[in-house]
Amino acid sequence: MQAHHARALLLLALTAGFGYLAGRDFGSMHRPDRIIPGSGVTQQTTLSRYSPHLLGASGETPVYILEGKKPGGTLAILGGVHPNEAAGFLSCAVIVEHAAVLQGRLIVIPQASWGGYTCTDPMEAYPQQYAIPLGEGERTFRYGSRGMNPVDQWPDPLVYLHYPSGQQLSGIETRNLNRCFPGRPDGTYTERVAHAIQQMLQSEDVDIAVDLHEAAPEYPVINTIVAHERGMEIAASAVLSLELEDLQYTLERSPVRFRGLSHREWGDATDAYAFLMETGNIMQGRLRGATSPELLLTGVDPMYLKAARIGMVKIPYDSTGVPLNVRVGRHLQGLRALVEGYNALHPERPIGITQLPSYAECVTSGIGAFLNAPEADPSSTSGEDQ
Amino acid sequence: MTTYPKIVALVIVLAVLSRACLLAQVKPRFEKPILLTSAGQSADVTIASTLLKKAQIESTVKSLAQPADLAGIRTLVIVAGYSSKGLGAAGISRDEEMARVKALLAAAAKAGVRVLTMHLGGAARRGNQSDDFNRVAAEAATYLLVVKGGNEDQFFGDIARSKKIPIDVVDKISSAVVPLQAVIP
Amino acid sequence: MLAVLHWIYIGIVALVALVVLAEIFRERAWYHQLAYALILLPLVLRVLHIK
Numbered sequence: 194m195q196a197h198h199a200r201a202l203l204l205l206a207l208t209a210g211f212g213y214l215a216g217r218d219f220g221s222m223h224r225p226d227r228i229i230p231g232s233g234v235t236q237q238t239t240l241s242r243y244s245p246h247l248l249g250a251s252g253e254t255p256v257y258i259l260e261g262k263k264p265g266g267t268l269a270i271l272g273g274v275h276p277n278e279a280a281g282f283l284s285c286a287v288i289v290e291h292a293a294v295l296q297g298r299l300i301v302i303p304q305a306s307w308g309g310y311t312c313t314d315p316m317e318a319y320p321q322q323y324a325i326p327l328g329e330g331e332r333t334f335r336y337g338s339r340g341m342n343p344v345d346q347w348p349d350p351l352v353y354l355h356y357p358s359g360q361q362l363s364g365i366e367t368r369n370l371n372r373c374f375p376g377r378p379d380g381t382y383t384e385r386v387a388h389a390i391q392q393m394l395q396s397e398d399v400d401i402a403v404d405l406h407e408a409a410p411e412y413p414v415i416n417t418i419v420a421h422e423r424g425m426e427i428a429a430s431a432v433l434s435l436e437l438e439d440l441q442y443t444l445e446r447s448p449v450r451f452r453g454l455s456h457r458e459w460g461d462a463t464d465a466y467a468f469l470m471e472t473g474n475i476m477q478g479r480l481r482g483a484t485s486p487e488l489l490l491t492g493v494d495p496m497y498l499k500a501a502r503i504g505m506v507k508i509p510y511d512s513t514g515v516p517l518n519v520r521v522g523r524h525l526q527g528l529r530a531l532v533e534g535y536n537a538l539h540p541e542r543p544i545g546i547t548q549l550p551s552y553a554e555c556v557t558s559g560i561g562a563f564l565n566a567p568e569a570d571p572s573s574t575s576g577e578d579q
Numbered sequence: 580m581t582t583y584p585k586i587v588a589l590v591i592v593l594a595v596l597s598r599a600c601l602l603a604q605v606k607p608r609f610e611k612p613i614l615l616t617s618a619g620q621s622a623d624v625t626i627a628s629t630l631l632k633k634a635q636i637e638s639t640v641k642s643l644a645q646p647a648d649l650a651g652i653r654t655l656v657i658v659a660g661y662s663s664k665g666l667g668a669a670g671i672s673r674d675e676e677m678a679r680v681k682a683l684l685a686a687a688a689k690a691g692v693r694v695l696t697m698h699l700g701g702a703a704r705r706g707n708q709s710d711d712f713n714r715v716a717a718e719a720a721t722y723l724l725v726v727k728g729g730n731e732d733q734f735f736g737d738i739a740r741s742k743k744i745p746i747d748v749v750d751k752i753s754s755a756v757v758p759l760q761a762v763i764p
Numbered sequence: 765m766l767a768v769l770h771w772i773y774i775g776i777v778a779l780v781a782l783v784v785l786a787e788i789f790r791e792r793a794w795y796h797q798l799a800y801a802l803i804l805l806p807l808v809l810r811v812l813h814i815k
Contacts, residue, residue: 197797201788204801212805219815312815344813348773381766414664416703422668425622429629436751441728443703444622448667507703 233293244389265297276337281405340368374458421460522555620665646686660704701728
């Protein structure tokens with residue numbers, strides 16, 4: 194055998210070895226996160242219930258329903274439309290694991306972009322997992338990608354044409370769930386997930402729908418409530434109410450001509466008041482230094498301290514950072530304020546939620562205090578969450 | 580006390596009081612009907628509408644008010660603050676919005692309509708993009724009502740001083756109800 | 765149609781992977797062989813729908 198052939202075989206063996214290790218690592222992200230429903234959850238289903246085109250696909254994300262004894266309005270809450278925005282998902286997880294409903298219904302989808310949790314964004318150095326400390330032990334969750342996994346939807350077009358408006362965006366946006374609403378049943382994988390969510394909102398007669406997000410601290414639309422025009426009065430009332438809790442929010446109108454976003458398409462095609470809330474996530478920032486799970490949890494970054502000093506940061510930022518507890522607390526308090534605003538406008542169809550942690554409780558106790566310990570999961574057979 | 584020291588004491592008290600009166604802001608009174616609009620298309624105009632309702636003050640809200648909308652109006656309430664999303668929602672460009680605001684304020688001045696300028700967005704509605712609109716709306720005001728967070732650098736305070744415009748600075752948006760009720764009885 | 769396009773692209777990647785594999789054996793310079801081996805890995809992971 195010639196030397197270069199032997200070398201080729203050796204390199205192939207090494208490639209196979211590294212490939213196996215990489216494959217195992219990438220494959221580990223396909224293991225679903227464990228959400229341990231609390232006693233408030235009355236029903237659990239999957240998104241394919243609303244669109245059979247998702248049956249068997251990666252889009253079969255869990256949907257949790259919390260129904261009160263008294264009839265009332267319906268609130269739908271989505272987290273994980275962008276899986277790299279952890280506060281949205283965790284706010285939903287806290288609701289599913291801790292809250293209960295006295296009147297009306299909550300429909301919670303903690304990980305709307307199910308496929309996006311199976312990978313991370315290239316060249317961002319994002320960790321695959323992060324851990325939330327509990328009283329004893331911790332719970333680990335995946336930190337996903339902004340868009341769906343290209344393994345599920347590939348190739349990306351050069352230009353993404355939104356259905357049905359024909360709006361043109363960069364091709365990569367074809368895998369961004371928050372550019373694909375209202376979706377279509379026979380479209381791309383992401384469009385089918387969007388369609389199923391749109392079907393859920395319509396078939397469940399949702400009165401108020403909230404999409405939870407995060408953004409880079411230099412992004413101008415941050416610490417904000419974006420409202421479809423029909424929901425502006427509720428959102429304005431919520432902003433004033435939150436201000437009384439010393440939580441500053443700006444209010445933004447959903448742009449009529451920017452199609453594909455949840456607040457635009459949900460509000461246009463359904464009777465629901467549609468909102469989107471943003472908090473600040475240093476992990477998404479372009480100015481950040483080293484990226485790590487700790488940065489996600491604390492939001493403390495020396496580069497952002499410098500940026501804040503020269504006025505480049507759009508949220509209050511100091512050496513205490515923007516901890517995940519604060520961001521989840523803001524989302525939960527924001528939800529509470531939106532529901533209060535809705536209830537004031539619709540006293541005939543109120544929504545009554547109990548055991549929803551306040552902002553102060555999240556900051557003081559940490560969100561781990563409102564997540565269930567792994568022993569509480571009757572389906573748990575392993576000790577992997579320690 | 581003899582008469583002469585009493586007269587001196589009275590003159591001193593009167594002098595101090597009159598100086599205090601001169602220095603104190605003379606707050607204008609605004610009449611109805613009221614037209615509420617935006618300068619920069621931020622959604623703060625909706626928050627202002629909610630505030631006016633809380634203050635039990637009736638108003639007509641037109642985010643894109645034109646000079647013709649001033650017919651029959653006695654007070655123009657203008658909420659300053661720029662939002663690119665707001666401009667997108669309204670379907671107009673930044674230049675078109677600035678032209679509209681300037682035309683509206685010129686028409687208000689010509690028609691003798693008093694202008695109440697509010698800035699509610701705090702630091703988020705300040706900066707290069709917003710301050711053009713903030714300045715135009717503030718300089719045309721008969722009275723300024725601003726939230727403290729948007730005036731940390733005395734942007735509005737300096738305009739108020741140089742143009743001799745009465746100004747109230749409140750800690751929170753919700754605190755604006757009381758000064759509003761004071762100037763719009 | 766979308767599924768057809770997807771599998772056409774997977775087919776193209778598989779073809780390119782085979783070409784790269786052939787080049788690893790044909791190439792005599794070790795640093796070129798190493799480069800081809802590095803290129804081959806993500807192509808294989810994509811064909812197998814792992815990454």
